[in-house]
Amino acid sequence: MKKDKNKLRSHCPVNYGLEAFGDRWALLILRDIIFRGKRTYGEFLSSEEGFATNILASRLDHLVEQGILQREGDKTDGRKSVYTLTEKGFDLIPLLFEMILWSAKYDNQSEAKRIAPLVELIRKDNRRIRKISQTAKEQVKQGIALAREYSS
Amino acid sequence: MKKDKNKLRSHCPVNYGLEAFGDRWALLILRDIIFRGKRTYGEFLSSEEGFATNILASRLDHLVEQGILQREGDKTDGRKSVYTLTEKGFDLIPLLFEMILWSAKYDNQSEAKRIAPLVELIRKDNRRIRKISQTAKEQVKQGIALAREYSS
DNA sequence: TAAATTACTTGCATTTTGCAAGTTATAATT
DNA sequence: AATTATAACTTGCAAAATGCAAGTAATTTA
Structure with missing residues (x-):
């Protein structure tokens, strides 16, 4: 992934999109949320394409940093984090x-x-x-x- | 990039797209063709985002293999290859x-x-x-x- | 209170990337 | 005709990213 340090290679709108969400794994996470109703780390991990655990964690972080997802603790199970779309994600x-x-x-x-x-x-x-x-x-x-x- | 050997991770339409064109550099090539009228290796190289020469070559190959671009020799300058969109690319x-x-x-x-x-x-x-x-x-x-x- | 779960992190081998420096074929210049 | 330049790559190698397997820490369930 990128270093994220706000140093975009360019502000071309295509490039901006690529740096924000245009990564194989990031888009699969969004697919899982949108079309499959997934919301937690464990649910994403079960995807057929096979996330590596560290990559999944880094991509979730990235999408949260980009304001595309938001992370909240699960109300009834303190072990879980729930990831949902922001408007930017929608x-x-x-x-x-x-x-x-x-x-x-x-x-x-x-x-x-x-x-x-x-x-x-x-x-x-x-x-x-x-x-x-x-x-x-x-x-x-x-x-x-x-x-x-x-x-x- | 992928090994390309027809072994998609899945036929989910999102995944298919990602494997066909969903790579940072591949999409920038398409942008250059569509919005900037570029057609040759040298023109792509000059993009502000900075292609590495080997990566550019491998992505052009990939897009041609995927049937998204077609490569032809330039009629008037035998050194040049001209890349244009196929219908799939359009x-x-x-x-x-x-x-x-x-x-x-x-x-x-x-x-x-x-x-x-x-x-x-x-x-x-x-x-x-x-x-x-x-x-x-x-x-x-x-x-x-x-x-x-x-x-x- | 012990065993499971959940969401990660870490270590390390493999793969991919990014430069710099070739190489080959054709074209332009002298 | 010989030399130089240009276009499109390829190669070598260091650095970064990826993919497993194996932890770890904080709950939760049995």
Whole structure:
């Protein structure tokens, strides 16, 4: 990963995104939260792509530092930390949708085939999904709800 | 990078995208082609983010293997190779647009501030940009033309 | 109170990256 | 025609990042 010390290589918007979330593992964490409802270290660890424990920890730290995730202690189990999206994190959902659309088109073994209705919905109107409700957080919460509904 | 040997970690559409193009340097190459009109190894090397020569070569190879770029010899200068987008590559433009929108919102030093009209256009209707014309290649060529026009 | 769990950290071998310095093929210059 | 320059890489090697396996510390459950 990067040293994070606020020294971006450039403020090109593509580069900014890459430095903030554009890391293989960081994006898989976001996927797990958004599409799979995961929230804790242990849940992320169980992903099929196989996080190394130290890498997972460093990426969670990074996403929290970037303001994309927030970490809170679990109310009922003091051992657990719960990671949830901030608004900045929620706003990455349309980007993940675009990745899904692209992969659904070009990976002929894509698991997206199993969620064809969602993919079709996104393809037809990604923007409408974003606009379902007004406030930023509500808007994308509904996007997530939709995503979960269709992918389950 | 990966060993590329067709052994994806998973066919999750997010993971597929990450393995195909989701690498810091690969996406910067695509940015250079799409928004800056670059086409040759030497032009990519001059990017402000600083490609290492071997990494640039390996990423270009990877993108060609993935069918995202195509490499051709320059007609008039036999030393040069020209890299251009395939349809599969063109189809990544909406994803880059989403990155730009996100970074424009959250990086207060974003260079996207300089291309506010384009950002606003994308924000208002990313999908319309994609639909400007019918054929896949033409459609996004016009997207590129628009992007260049507004960012220059 | 002992055994599990959860969220990490540490040590170390392997892999990837980043420079600097080649190399090869073609093109331009003298 | 010979020399120099340019374009696109490759190679070697040190430094950094990654991937395991094996801890550790703070709860929680049995």
